[in-house]
Amino acid sequence: MxxxxxxxxxxxxxxxxxxxxxxxxxxxxxxxxxxxxxxxxVFGGDWAEAMAxxxxxxxxxxxxxxxxxxxxxxxxxxxxxxxxxxxxxxxxxxxxxxxxxxxxxxxxxxxxxxRFDAATTARLLALAWWHWPVEKITRHVALLTGDVDAFLAAAESEVRAGPTYPSTP
CATH class of the missing domain: 2.160.10.10 (Hexapeptide repeat proteins)
Incomplete structure (x- = not known):
């Protein structure tokens, strides 16, 4: 308006x-x-300077x-x-x-x-799964729609193990 x-x-x-x-x-x-x-x-004319x-x-x-x-x-x-x-x-x-x-x-x-206790919220924010590549989200999609503790365990375990890269022939 x-x-x-x-x-x-x-x-x-x-x-x-x-x-x-x-x-x-x-x-x-x-x-x-x-x-x-x-x-x-906003009506201009004689009122144009009302907000001067x-x-x-x-x-x-x-x-x-x-x-x-x-x-x-x-x-x-x-x-x-x-x-x-x-x-x-x-x-x-x-x-x-x-x-x-x-x-x-x-x-x-x-x-x-x-939704969760403060410690769980902090862990979820640290993981920021929404910034992951689509392939990683796909690997975890069943956990993303399930139990928060199972998701956190799997995601944090993967972070500790380091990045995995597809093998090249």
């Missing part, structure tokens, strides 16, 4: 974004410390981490960062940053619970 403000929407890899999800960007922000929040200047010497507030880029699930009709407000592995509940209104591997829901969105 308003002029582009230069903010960006950055979405990581392997994200699931349901239908009806909305990302509100900084162009929708308005003055809140003035007498009126109405955007007079003023600027609409900005909250920076909106970032969605990797392996994030955003539920049906969720709304993500400007400048929010959603951490890797987070789950956003259906119809949630996300007004604040969401930590990695955390489930949030409601309006405004609140933490429902972490």
């Amino acid at each position: 308003f002029d582009f403000t230069g903010d960006r929407l950055v979405i990581g890899k392997f994200c699931m974004i349901a239908s009806g999800v909305e990302f509100v960007m900084n162009g929708a922000n308005h003055l809140s410390d003035a007498v009126s929040a109405y955007p007079f200047a 010497g003023k600027a609409y507030p900005t909250k920076g880029d909106t970032r969605v981490g990797n392996d994030v699930w955003i539920g049906y009709r969720a709304t993500i407000m400007p400048g929010v960062t959603i951490g890797d592995g987070a789950i956003i509940g259906a119809c949630a209104v996300v007004t604040r940053d969401v930590p990695p591997y955390t489930i949030v829901g409601g309006n405004p969105a609140r933490v429902i619970r972490p």
